[in-house]
Amino acid sequence: MTAARRPLARTLTQRLTLIALGVVALNVVVVGAYYGSDRPALEAEAVADMTDRLGAALEGVILPGNAPVRAIFADHPDAYAYALVDRTGVVIGAMNADLIPPSAADLYADDWITRIDLPQMRRVIAGHEFADRTDGLRVIFVMNADPAGLLRRAYFSELRQHVWAPVLPMAIVLIVASVLLIRRELAPVARAAAWARAIRPGAVTPPPDGDLPAEVADLIEATDRALNRLATALAAETRHAAEAAHALRTPVAVLVARLDALPQGETTDRLRADLAALARTVQQVLAASRTDVLAVPDKMALDLRDAAQAVTAALAPFAYEKGVELALSLPDAPVLARANREGVELALSNLIENAVLHGGPGLVEISVGPALTITVRDHGPGLPAAAGSQLFKAFWRGPAAVPGGTGLGLAIVERLQQAQSGEVSAQNAADGGCQIVLSYQSA
Structure with a gap:
């Protein structure tokens, strides 16, 4: 867990305050030493004070x-x-x-x-x-x-006249003026930080403009150049992954056609299962290549019911082959979320496939709502005790995972959700099975 960082404005203000208080303290010491060593002057001040009090x-x-x-x-x-x-x-x-x-x-x-x-x-x-x-x-x-301490009274009177009255107000004015000046001068740094936080892969985020200090402008320009180089490298990596996955789809389709021509048998069934796992891996590589360029405009509104219906219908034959029934529950009213349809469908497809493969025969429930959520629930053995924070890490697989998987599904889901400013959470249901929830922001 990252420790809370102190704002630079607060640090500078505290140090300036300490300096100002140090100046006041130094004046007290110097003036106090001067007047404390001049007893005749203190006596004259004490006499003047007492005669004034008597006259008044x-x-x-x-x-x-x-x-x-x-x-x-x-x-x-x-x-x-x-x-x-x-x-x-x-x-x-x-x-x-x-x-x-x-x-x-x-x-x-x-x-x-x-x-x-x-x-x-x-x-x-x-x-x-x-x-x-x-x-x-x-x-x-x-x-x-x-x-009665008339000399002491005169001593503090001198301090009040020569230190507290002129120096302390000046120190307060200096501190207040410096706080305002520090905040104003550090405003460009805050703007640069806000720009850096708003940067998302694949999205164009123009750097802040206006009158910026030379140091801040240099930092922004250097960061922008570095980000452009990273974006170019990311685009090349994504393109290569997508090209490789696309190139694999054709030979996989050819192999599937040729397997269909072979006679039924144990060997053929094993080859068909291995080929299906290979096809899912190719699909996951394609999905992973899309997560880094997924864009969600601020005004985009997607009805989560439409995405859930489309994915459930597409995966129903796959689930049927595995002896699993898909049950979809939808609310009557639209559920509008700020989300990318392709991203939602990719994430939901991975969750339903995982539930079908790992939840065992039975029922997989998909429900939209309450609020801006999609929940996938199976009735299998649930999450392994060792899952913890490992669940969404790439290539991590549970000790009892079925053969043929790659451990990419949930990692891809998390990346898709992050790209859409959404969240994904997983837990064991109270009456058995695993429940994974996709959450989105309002449109």
Whole structure:
């Protein structure tokens, strides 16, 4: 069983996605390493973020008691502090004011930051004047050791601003654009594959036209030239087989006429049986030569009842000689299938001959339907247990097969069905005997 193949478009898209994600990851590593190594810049970013949050929570000159930003100062009284100072240096409001140096309130610069390295921690003291206010209100902010992770927040903020915001959308746009581009550029390859799948022996299938990439056009031209050479060789082989079979039919007919002039006897009967087997072999070679050139136009419609009637009538004398009765069952309504009449009759003839020869004396039933099927059923010993997938292989014969056969009949049937996009299946019937079904597509 052939393993499922991955589409080239999916493979290229997955690899491109991995490359884009790799670029994003590389940017994260590079930018993260850069900002992670620049602690003063992170501290300045953390201070700016906190002062912005304090300014946004103000109501007039007061920080309300229910402001969410107060939680940081309440949860870490030894690490963070703030003080709101007016233009005259008066502290209007504060939390953890004992952490703020008295001299910090006297600095009137718009923005400033001071860092002090202590034995067990690093202290950051900063001041900021709210630029959007006219009353000169300032905030003094102190951070010791940063247990609340303000530096980490600033670090991820930098990544978001310098990586996720600009790079990730660009990567997504690149992936989507590449998927569309890959599908469009690989469309000629899909057309070439569809053309190759549509090729059938003996049928003319023009190669796809239009604007094709040079590589795809070269592949199609090379394939078309190879197919033309194969078609020529196939036609020559088929012609030679047909010519040989036709050449054999005349001497076989002469031998039959001469045998009829001989007196009856055991030897004559054996010769007549051998000659009949030879005649069937010639017919099978002719049938095999036709399978490769069998054509079924899309709009061809054949009533399977007509083919079944013609074959049953033609083989009735042969079956009678073997002590077998043929019973044909037909539905009242036409059964229209997309099939070649010669192909259907050749396949059905082989099945009925097999049933007569291998099913033994008795009844062989031929029925059309249900649906687009023809069934041939005998009441003989059934299929051998060793048949399996060997049943439709050329020259394979069961261990109890009658002498004189070639093992070509069912192989020819399968080839005829494949040429018509049909199917053939065989199984043992529940109450004994073998049942083989020919299936066809609707017209």
